[in-house]
C-alpha cells in the first residue's frame with residue numbers, strides 16, 4: 251500500500267494496486283548476489299534459453315535497413331498475417347489479420363482487453379491463484395476483481411476449475427471471466443470439458459471470457475483445448491498470447507490480442523493513445539518466429555519436460571512438500587500447508603527465509619495474488635538441471651534445520 255502524501259494527491263483507486271512479487275524477489279536476489287551470496291533462482295517465469303538465431307537476425311536486418319519509424323498501431327500487416335496463419339493452422343480459428351493487435355508483451359494485450367470491455371464498477375471473476383496482472387489491471391480501470399479459488403484435489407489429481415464455485419460468484423455486475431490455460435502459477439492445464447463449460451457459461455451470461463494462452467506450447471501431457479477452436483469464439487472471447495515464452499523473447503515485449511473486428515478497432519484507438527505502436531524492428535521478427543524452424547522451441551520444451559520430472563521428484567523428497575506433477579507451463583506449485591503449520595510460518599515468511607538464509611528464490615503462493623495461494627510455493631523450473639538439484643538440496647537442508655530448531 252502506498253501512503254498518500256497530503257501535497258501530492260494520488261488517484262485513490264490506484265493506491266491499492268500491487269507490484270508483482272516475481273519482480274520484487276528478483277530485485278532482492280540481485281542485491282544479495284551483489285553482496286556475494288550464491289543464489290539459485292526459481293523466481294521469475296522466463297525461459298533461460300536465448301532467442302533463436304533466425305529470429306534475432308530478422309530484427310537485426312530490419313534495424314540495419316532502417317525500419318525504425320512508427321508502424322500501424324495494430325502492428326505491421328506481415329506480422330499479423332503470420333500470427334493469423336499460425337492460429338488458423340493450429341486451431342482452425344478463422345482469424346483475420348484485422349482482428350489482431352500486436353502489443354508490447356502479452357501484458358499489454360491483457361491491459362488493452364480489460365480497458366476495451368470494462369467500465370468502473372464492473373466485476374471480473376479471477377480464478378485464484380492467478381497471474382497478478384489481471385486483477386491489478388482491473389483495479390487500475392476502476393473495476394473490481396472477484397476471486398474464486400481454484401480447487402486443489404491433492405497431490406495425485408492437482409488443480410481444477412470448479413465451474414459451480416464460479417457460478418456462485420457471478421452477479422449482475424460481472425462483465426469478464428479470466429481463463430489462463432495452461433496455468434500460471436499452478437502448472438495446471440484445464441480439460442477440454444472445463445474449457446467448453448466456461449465458454450458455454452460465459453456465452454449464456456453475456457460475459458467476456460479473457461483467455462490467456464501464452465503457455466500453449468508448453469504442454470507435457472494431455473489434450474490442450476484452445477478457446478479459438480470454438481467456431482463462435484467471436485461472441486465471447488478476448489484472446490491473449492505472445493512470443494515471450496514460446497520463443498524465449500521476454501525482453502522483446504511482443505504480445506498479441508485477438509478480438510472481433512469492431513472490438514479490435516476500439517482497442518486500437520486506446521492503444522494509439524497509450525503507446526502508438528509496438529517497437530517497429532521487433533515486429534519484423536514475428537514472421538520469422540512463426541515461420542520457423544521450430545526445432546529450437548521443441549528442444550526447449552523437451553528440456554523443460556525433463557526438468558519438470560526432476561523437480562517434481564526432488565520436491566516430493568522434502569519433508570512436508572506435496573507436489574502435483576504439472577501438465578503445462580513451466581511452474582510447479584507444491585503444497586506445504588502442514589509444514590508451515592508445524593513451523594508456525596506463512597508462505598511468505600518461508601519464502602523470505604529461503605531467500606535470505608539459503609539463497610533460494612521461490613515465490614510464496616500468496617504472490618498470486620491473494621489468499622488462495624497460502625500454504626503453497628511457486629517454483630519456475632526454467633533453470634538448469636544443476637540449479638534444480640542444488641536448489642532442492644538447499645531447501646531440504648533448510649526444512650530439516652527449521653524443524654530441528656523448532657524441536658529444540
Ligand SMILES: Cc1ncc(COP(=O)(O)O)c(C=O)c1O
Pocket residue numbers: 295354355356357358381430434462464492493494500503504505
Ligand atoms: C499467464 C501470463 N500471461 C502473461 C504474461 C506476460 O507476458 P509478457 O512478458 O509477454 O508480457 C505472463 C508472464 O509471466 C504470464 O505468466
